[in-house]
Amino acid sequence: MTVSELGRRLAMALPILAISAGVARAHVDGGAGEAFLAGVSHPISGWDHILAMVSVGVWGALLAAPAIWVLPITFPMMMAVGGLLGLAGISLPGVELGIALSMVALGGAIALKLRPPLPVVMLVVGVFAIFHGYAHGAELSEGQDFLLFSIGFVIATGVLHLFGIGLGLAVRWDWGPAVLQTVGVAVGLAGLAFAWSAA
Amino acid sequence: MIRRPLLCLVVAAAGLACGLPAHAHMVSSGVGTVYDGVLHFLLAPSDALAVLALALFAGQNGTAVGRMVVFLLPVSWLVGSVAGFSLSPIGPTLPTWPSLLILGCLVAANVRLPGLAVVALAVVLGLVHGFLNGTAMAAAQASPATLVGIVAAVFMLVSLACAATVTRTRPTEQIAVRVLGSWTGAIGLLALGWSLR
Numbered sequence: 001m002t003v004s005e006l007g008r009r010l011a012m013a014l015p016i017l018a019i020s021a022g023v024a025r026a027h028v029d030g031g032a033g034e035a036f037l038a039g040v041s042h043p044i045s046g047w048d049h050i051l052a053m054v055s056v057g058v059w060g061a062l063l064a065a066p067a068i069w070v071l072p073i074t075f076p077m078m079m080a081v082g083g084l085l086g087l088a089g090i091s092l093p094g095v096e097l098g099i100a101l102s103m104v105a106l107g108g109a110i111a112l113k114l115r116p117p118l119p120v121v122m123l124v125v126g127v128f129a130i131f132h133g134y135a136h137g138a139e140l141s142e143g144q145d146f147l148l149f150s151i152g153f154v155i156a157t158g159v160l161h162l163f164g165i166g167l168g169l170a171v172r173w174d175w176g177p178a179v180l181q182t183v184g185v186a187v188g189l190a191g192l193a194f195a196w197s198a199a
Numbered sequence: 200m201i202r203r204p205l206l207c208l209v210v211a212a213a214g215l216a217c218g219l220p221a222h223a224h225m226v227s228s229g230v231g232t233v234y235d236g237v238l239h240f241l242l243a244p245s246d247a248l249a250v251l252a253l254a255l256f257a258g259q260n261g262t263a264v265g266r267m268v269v270f271l272l273p274v275s276w277l278v279g280s281v282a283g284f285s286l287s288p289i290g291p292t293l294p295t296w297p298s299l300l301i302l303g304c305l306v307a308a309n310v311r312l313p314g315l316a317v318v319a320l321a322v323v324l325g326l327v328h329g330f331l332n333g334t335a336m337a338a339a340q341a342s343p344a345t346l347v348g349i350v351a352a353v354f355m356l357v358s359l360a361c362a363a364t365v366t367r368t369r370p371t372e373q374i375a376v377r378v379l380g381s382w383t384g385a386i387g388l389l390a391l392g393w394s395l396r
Binding site for chain 1: 244245248307374377378381382384385386387388389390391392393395396
């Protein structure tokens with residue numbers, strides 16, 4: 001493309017740029033968008049939450065159906081129960097320790113390829129989800145659009161589970177089980193480190 | 200060859216001269232009263248999420264139930280909103296989290312109810328949310344035409360979501376619907392927590 005041709009094309013694009021100019025506003029209210037983004041960023045604000053939620057997805061994928069879809073339903077629901085407790089100001093002791101232990105338990109389950117009955121899996125994941133939800137609920141600040149915050153919060157949690165499920169599906173390849181076991185060990189060790197600092 | 204860029208520059212200058220007005224306080228959306236209603240519905244997550252959850256639930260309960268809900272929900276929404284618009288000074292303030300929580304859990308659990316029960320849920324949802332819409336529109340001194348936009352948007356969303364659910368027959372797709380329901384229920388639970396704060 002020659003310089004003159006480039007200039008000609010740029011000149012032809014100018015009318016489009018001119019008519020697509022946005023409206024200038026002096027006092028834009030960013031509250032709604034900010035609340036949604038705050039909700040999205042909350043579950044991904046700490047490695048303890050990220051690793052635990054991804055591990056739920058990985059474990060679900062390793063356990064296959066029906067756990068692969070039951071766990072991503074159980075965790076957000078029970079996490080919302082924890083969030084409700086936190087928002088309502090109900091006391092729950094040992095939250096940070098519970099979060100750290102969730103990483104140890106989930107990482108250990110992945111590393112050791114544990115396959116307990118589904119109700120046991122749901123119970124374990126559900127109990128730990130309460131601690132995660134409580135931590136988020138207790139930390140929320142006033143003045144945000146609660147519904148948009150909640151939508152962002154739940155979507156981000158679900159996406160972390162989906163990421164974990166995607167990761168867990170690597171078990172189908174020859175190298176997959178070894179990699180996932182390594183991931184499990186790493187999550188468990190990280191959980192122990194968090195537990196050490198929380199104790 | 201040189202004339203065309205010059206022509207473009209002239210057109211660009213004309214476009215710049217016809218710039219849109221700047222609003223300091225966003226007093227109007229500029230799209231008209233009916234589309235104001237459409238935007239109000241689509242940008243109000245409590246209403247849109249509740250309708251989405253109901254559509255998913257109706258779709259899970261089969262085509263015949265879905266058809267009834269698609270037509271009865273907008274009608275009841277219209278009746279509720281007209282009532283709210285007329286009686287706004289005495290309109291109560293109702294929480295919207297119960298509809299998200301109940302419908303979300305029903306979808307997540309894939310509960311099958313008699314057709315009449317699902318239709319009754321749709322009518323109650325339409326009357327309550329429509330009433331709240333009506334009172335809000337009256338308080339904002341909005342045109343009654345806004346209600347038409349809201350009801351049209353309700354019909355559009357419930358039709359599309361219900362049709363999409365009815366036609367999802369693969370197990371993975373049905374699971375996706377249930378996951379969406381669980382997320383809606385979780386949002387309802389969190390909204391309940393916020394109301395208790």
